[in-house]
Amino acid sequence: MADHDGPLDPLTPWYRTRRGVSALAAAMVVCAAVVVLISWPSPPDTSCGTGAPGLQWAGSGADRECVGLTNERAFAADPRLKSITEKIAAENRRVRDQWDRPGKGKRRVDYVKVGLLTPMTESDTSALPIGEIRSSLEGAYIAQCRANGCPGLPRDEPLGIGGEAPPLIQLVIADEGRGEAHWKPAVDQLTALARGAHPLVAVTGMGISIEETRKAAVELSKHGIPSIGAVLTATDVNADRLFKVSPSNLDYARALRRYVDRSPLARSRGYLVFDSRNDNYVRTLRQAFDTTFPRSIGDNRTSFVGATGNEPAGTPQLFTTAVNNICQTKADMVLYAGRDRDLGPLITALAGRQCDEKKPLTLLTGATGAFQQAQDRRGLLTKSRISVLDVSSAHPSLWLKGQHAPRGFPAFHDSMKALGFRETVLVDGYAIMHHDAVLTAVWATRNVTAHTGDETPDINDVYHELTNLNHTTSVPAAGGQLSFDDASHGWPHNKPVPLIRIPDQGEEAPPPYRTP
Structure with a gap:
């Protein structure tokens, strides 16, 4: 062994080596990340409406409202809407059960979703009073029941859309707030439903003729989703995939x-x-x-x-x-x-x-x-x-007398009575028009599935079918035998204006x- 003139060089501590420095740096990063995760506040809980996961707080101060979607669990901020929202939620659950638990010896029946975009509360300055909101929901529910063959309705539905013909319809209520101030979060939730099983195929209602409605329709169109306005009459509320069942101004x-x-x-x-x-x-x-x-x-x-x-x-x-x-x-x-x-x-x-x-x-x-x-x-x-x-758009008192009544009105009226609604539902015309908007969505959807044999239609096919609802496929609505084509710019042909x-x-x- 060779001799050394002086003492041996001491070993370099591990933490001063290049590898040691790197290891220490990595450990410090991990520790810092842990500290941040522990101390960083979790996002605030914006949910509202007990048992209704699709609802969230939007806005601030006096404009703060509980808005969003309800489907199988009812929620009504205004107690005057409690009864009808519970009816819709119960029918939505019945529809799901026919797919999830059809019963012994029964086949599964597929279903899709149709949105109803509307305010669900009123204020002193909102254009939609609560009475018209309630009528709107009732009319939409009658159309849903006619499509699904609700218990209590005759099975020989004269319109050919009843009797559990697939797909069945879940009616998803999308509350956009009084004055439609919170249309964006409601529409964002609706667009998310267009993907996956049992998709959203159309949105109906669409509130009233104001700029917020136009923006909502434009946003839905960007996602390929057709929308059908019930009482929209302003000639400048338009979007690529927006239709109306009402006349224009x-x-x-x-x-x-x-x-x-x-x-x-x-x-x-x-x-x-x-x-x-x-x-x-x-x-x-x-x-x-x-x-x-x-x-x-x-x-x-x-x-x-x-x-x-x-x-x-x-x-x-x-x-x-x-x-x-x-x-x-x-x-x-x-x-x-x-x-x-x-x-x-x-x-x-x-x-x-x-x-x-x-x-x-x-x-x-x-x-x-x-x-x-x-x-x-x-x-x-x-x-x-x-x-x-x-x-x-409607003249219920005249039509009840049989004067100039559209062909589709008696069947609607019979279904309304069979479901236990009183004549007061008809007073403001909103039930008729929202029934017709939902009916039009169902009519287009069922026409697509009849052609394709696929019980889950593509939203693009539903949109194209809406532009072809004429002649043999015109819509037998309560407010008139409605026709649409690619030249009508979303407005109905042949709509009576009493x-x-x-x-x-x-x-x-x-x-x-x-x-x-």
């Missing part, structure tokens, strides 16, 4: 014009009273009146601030100037472009006019549900010699205008 104006031209009102002097807010419905109805009644209206117009909407725009329902100007111009025909909520106060203001009180005054408007506001003031209308002419006169003078109702 231009159709409303044309229907009124047709009636006026055939009546003593043909030579009347008109006056336009319109809501000045940035609201798609009132804006496009005003434009339709200007286009259709240019000589009658001319420069005769006064605006007011409506009581509905998400943003304050001034003191609402100030009609004094409008009434004084109507007197000054000696107008005998008032065209009203405003929301239902403001119609009653306008009638009250016109009844107090200080000019020629014995001269009859006719108020013209177009809306589903506006006739109920007028009906509530029949005594005042009669006393003040005011008549309201409302063209609408005229409602309040107070009723006992005269026979004219045949309705029909959409081209």
Whole structure:
């Protein structure tokens, strides 16, 4: 062994070696990560609605609402919706059971989902009162039951969509908040349902004609999901895959014009009273009146601030100037472009006019549900010699008498009674229109499955079928025999637009205008 002149070099400590330094650094990173995971706060729980996992808090302060989806577990923030939401949830569970637990000797029956996008609460400034929301849910449920063959309904469903023909339908309620302020989280949840087993094939309802509705329809279209509006009439609420079962505001104006031209009102002097807010419905109805009644209206117009909407725009329902100007111009025909909520106060203001009180005054408007506001003031209308002419998507009181009733109305009415609903469900027309929106989705879906033999249709096939619902496949809706094609831009052909006169003078109702 060789000798060394001095002491041996000491060994380098392991933690000073390159490998040791690397090991220490890695350990420190792991420790730091553990500390972060332990100390980092977990995401806040935004869930709301006991037992309803699809609901979540959205917004802040006064705008904070419990919104989202409900399917097999009912939730109603407003107790007036408790009964109908429980009926829908129970039917959704019955549908799932026919797939999961069909019973001994029975085959499994597949199902798909149809969304119902709607506000589920009201406020003093929301355009949809709770009564119309409830009617909407009831009409949608009647359509679901007719599609699924609910217990209590006749098995020989005349429309050919009953009797458990696959796929069955789960109706998923998507609450977008009062004023539709929280449409985005509701739509995000709906789009997620379009994937996987038992997919979402369409969304119905779609609220009312405001910008939030258009944005929701555009977002659904981006995901390939067709939507079907029940009471959308604004001509600028459009999207690639948005359909409507209602007439447009231009159709409303044309229907009124047709009636006026055939009546003593043909030579009347008109006056336009319109809501000045940035609201798609009132804006496009005003434009339709200007286009259709240019000589009658001319420069005769006064605006007011409506009581509905998400943003304050001034003191609402100030009609004094409008009434004084109507007197000054000696107008005998008032065209009203405003929301239902403001119609009653306008009638009250016109009844107090200080000019020629014995001269009859006719108020013209177009809306589903506006006739109920007028009906509530029949005594005042009669006393003040005011008549309201409302063209609408539905005329239930007339159709119950068998006058100009669409072919599909009696079957709808029979199902409504068999399910235990009273005639009051029909009052505002919203049950009929939401029934028709859901029925149209079912009609397209069942047509696809009949052609393909696949009980789970592709949403693209459902969309294309919606554009081909005409002639032999037109929709036998309660509100009319509806047709759609690729040239209709989502609007229905052949939709009746009945005229409602309040107070009723006992005269026979004219045949309705029909959409081209």
